Amino acid sequence: MIEVRNLSKTYGDVTAVEDVSFIAEKGEILGFLGPNGAGKTTTMRVLTCYLPPSSGSAIVDGFDVVEESMEVRRRIGYLPEFPPLYADMTVSSYLTFVAKIKGVPSAQLKSRMDEAMEKTGIAHQRNNVIGHLSKGYRQRVGLAQALVHNPSVLILDEPTVGLDPRQIIEIRETIKALRGEHTIILCTHILPEVSMTCDKIVIISEGCIVGEGTPESLMSQLKEGEVLRAQIAGPSDEIRELLSGIDGVLDVVDDDTAAPKDGDEQAYIVTAAPGHDIRDLVAKRIVDGGHGLRELRGLEMDLEDIFLQLTTQEAEA
Amino acid sequence: MRNFFAVYTKELRSYFVSPVAYVIAGVFLFLSGYLFRNILMSFNFYCQQFSQRSQFMSGAGMPQLNLNEMVVTQFFGVMDFIWLMVVPMLTMRLFAEEKKSGTIELLMTSPISTVQILMGKFLACFTLYNLIVALTLVYPLILEVYGDPDWGPIWTAYLGYFLLGGTFVGVGILASAVTENQIVAVLLAFGGLLLLWLIDWSATFAGPTAAKILHSVSIIEHLQGFQRGVIDTKDVVFYLSFTFFTLFVTSRVVESRRWRR
Ligand SMILES: Nc1ncnc2c1ncn2[C@@H]1O[C@H](COP(=O)(O)OP(=O)(O)OP(=O)(O)O)[C@@H](O)[C@H]1O
Ligand SMILES: [Mg+2]
Numbered sequence: 162m163i164e165v166r167n168l169s170k171t172y173g174d175v176t177a178v179e180d181v182s183f184i185a186e187k188g189e190i191l192g193f194l195g196p197n198g199a200g201k202t203t204t205m206r207v208l209t210c211y212l213p214p215s216s217g218s219a220i221v222d223g224f225d226v227v228e229e230s231m232e233v234r235r236r237i238g239y240l241p242e243f244p245p246l247y248a249d250m251t252v253s254s255y256l257t258f259v260a261k262i263k264g265v266p267s268a269q270l271k272s273r274m275d276e277a278m279e280k281t282g283i284a285h286q287r288n289n290v291i292g293h294l295s296k297g298y299r300q301r302v303g304l305a306q307a308l309v310h311n312p313s314v315l316i317l318d319e320p321t322v323g324l325d326p327r328q329i330i331e332i333r334e335t336i337k338a339l340r341g342e343h344t345i346i347l348c349t350h351i352l353p354e355v356s357m358t359c360d361k362i363v364i365i366s367e368g369c370i371v372g373e374g375t376p377e378s379l380m381s382q383l384k385e386g387e388v389l390r391a392q393i394a395g396p397s398d399e400i401r402e403l404l405s406g407i408d409g410v411l412d413v414v415d416d417d418t419a420a421p422k423d424g425d426e427q428a429y430i431v432t433a434a435p436g437h438d439i440r441d442l443v444a445k446r447i448v449d450g451g452h453g454l455r456e457l458r459g460l461e462m463d464l465e466d467i468f469l470q471l472t473t474q475e476a477e478a
Numbered sequence: 479m480r481n482f483f484a485v486y487t488k489e490l491r492s493y494f495v496s497p498v499a500y501v502i503a504g505v506f507l508f509l510s511g512y513l514f515r516n517i518l519m520s521f522n523f524y525c526q527q528f529s530q531r532s533q534f535m536s537g538a539g540m541p542q543l544n545l546n547e548m549v550v551t552q553f554f555g556v557m558d559f560i561w562l563m564v565v566p567m568l569t570m571r572l573f574a575e576e577k578k579s580g581t582i583e584l585l586m587t588s589p590i591s592t593v594q595i596l597m598g599k600f601l602a603c604f605t606l607y608n609l610i611v612a613l614t615l616v617y618p619l620i621l622e623v624y625g626d627p628d629w630g631p632i633w634t635a636y637l638g639y640f641l642l643g644g645t646f647v648g649v650g651i652l653a654s655a656v657t658e659n660q661i662v663a664v665l666l667a668f669g670g671l672l673l674l675w676l677i678d679w680s681a682t683f684a685g686p687t688a689a690k691i692l693h694s695v696s697i698i699e700h701l702q703g704f705q706r707g708v709i710d711t712k713d714v715v716f717y718l719s720f721t722f723f724t725l726f727v728t729s730r731v732v733e734s735r736r737w738r739r
Contacts, residue, residue, distance in 0.1 A: 213737060239587050249492055249496060
């Protein structure tokens with residue numbers, strides 16, 4: 162289990178992480194999602210005892226990262242943003258070295274290494290020099306390194322960077338297969354990655370947490386407000402006024418992403434307050450007003466939109 | 479202990495899989511061999527002159543030619559300067575490379591103490607240093623074949639090199655810990671060692687107390703006794719404590735990441 166409480170980290174004047182709190186339960190995969198520079202890597206570095214927090218605390222498997230750093234370090238496997246590899250070593254000598262400094266007993270050394278290589282699909286590369294491996298295989302060696310001592314907590318910072326699509330799927334499957342045995346934090350800015358692999362998502366932007374929950378709850382939380390897309394023929398000023406006048410409508414904007422249609426047709430995005438089903442009302446008013454209703458549909462908000470909405474709101478603030 | 483040993487073997491291995499160890503040993507042996515040859519040649523020259531003159535002079539007024547003084551001491555006196563340039567190249571990568579490539583993140587997040595990391599690295603480099611130093615034993619052996627050197631001062635000179643090496647490696651490893659740029663690490667180590675070397679010089683112009691202090695921190699001043707065959711506890715303590723001091727500061731520098739909030 163990982164428990165982060167009011168964690169802040171500043172580099173000089175730069176505040177990288179501010180008042181972040183979250184919990185990852187034992188055996189679950191927590192997706193730590195955020196755009197570039199959001200503070201993901203910084204948070205992971207605090208969790209792995211690489212950097213001390215400026216304030217707040219983090220508890221990993223019941224041990225404080227500052228006070229009982231050695232105990233924490235015994236329990237974590239960490240794949241940093243840049244895999245920490247020695248280019249002049251072979252895969253197996255590198256993994257042996259890592260296993261030793263992670264405290265794997267000599268008797269288990271071989272079986273642990275074989276298992277880690279097996280899980281990450283690098284067994285056939287064991288005698289190759291790391292410096293000569295492709296980027297994707299290096300990433301896998303990095304992952305094997307994080308797994309080799311069978312840690313109860315796994316922290317993976319963008320594990321699929323630099324992999325080809327097939328490898329990405331494989332690595333995600335590997336990570337999913339680890340669920341249950343290990344508590345996993347998966348950092349990424351790639352949405353499908355979290356929606357596909359994670360039990361829980363924490364969204365961070367500019368150092369602050371802006372959203373948290375299961376993929377489903379995050380979606381329903383934001384879907385409360387109904388969003389409609391309506392394609393209507395007629396004078397746009399008049400129509401915009403008409404739509405805004407409907408009870409429960411919060412916002413009307415032109416949908417400029419759609420290709421311009423012939424004549425005076427225009428698409429509008431209508432956002433309603435939560436709990437208002439305005440579809441019938443919109444249709445009735447448009448037709449009553451004598452305009453041509455060409456298309457009307459509810460918009461599904463997917464994680465992508467939620468992510469964008471959450472992270473851009475923060476940026477504007 | 480096991481952790482220390484893992485780091486130690488990893489570091490030592492990486493010296494030998496890269497050309498670094500061989501190139502440095504090669505360059506060092508070439509330079510020292512060249513110097514040894516020149517010193518021998520000039521000794522030979524003196525000997526010839528001496529034997530010519532001795533036909534005209536005789537008795538008490540005649541200076542003695544001493545193989546130890548003229549060859550051994552002089553040779554060891556020059557070799558330490560070569561080491562001053564070579565050791566920074568052995569130490570430069572120890573921490574700087576780990577920082578640059580990000581592998582320091584692996585070490586610092588593993589259940590291994592900073593002291594274990596540091597001692598693994600220090601002793602690996604120190605081992606390599608002593609291996610190369612041991613190769614220079616070939617020169618006194620050559621003297622043994624053709625002459626009759628006194629081995630006492632030779633062994634003490636080697637003891638001096640052993641102690642000096644610890645200090646050099648200590649300074650080098652400290653320089654490597656403060657930067658992630660290996661060139662900067664070399665220059666810092668070289669500059670630092672040179673300063674500790676030349677500090678002796680300014681003692682000539684300083685007041686009596688200052689001169690004494692300057693003399694006592696000069697890394698070269700303490701070597702001279704060993705080269706004359708004298709083991710002075712003061713000198714031994716100097717090198718050991720200097721080495722310990724550099725290692726202590728290095729461990730603080732490496733640790734600093736953990737407490738700089
Ligand atoms: N060593 C450092 N010194 C100063 N500022 C830093 C340092 N490391 C990170 N930062 C700053 O902290 C902020 C967060 O960086 P961080 O690396 O945690 O982001 P991230 O979420 O991992 O981004 P990415 O997706 O690009 O990896 C950034 O604004 C960055 O510039
Ligand atoms: Mg990052």
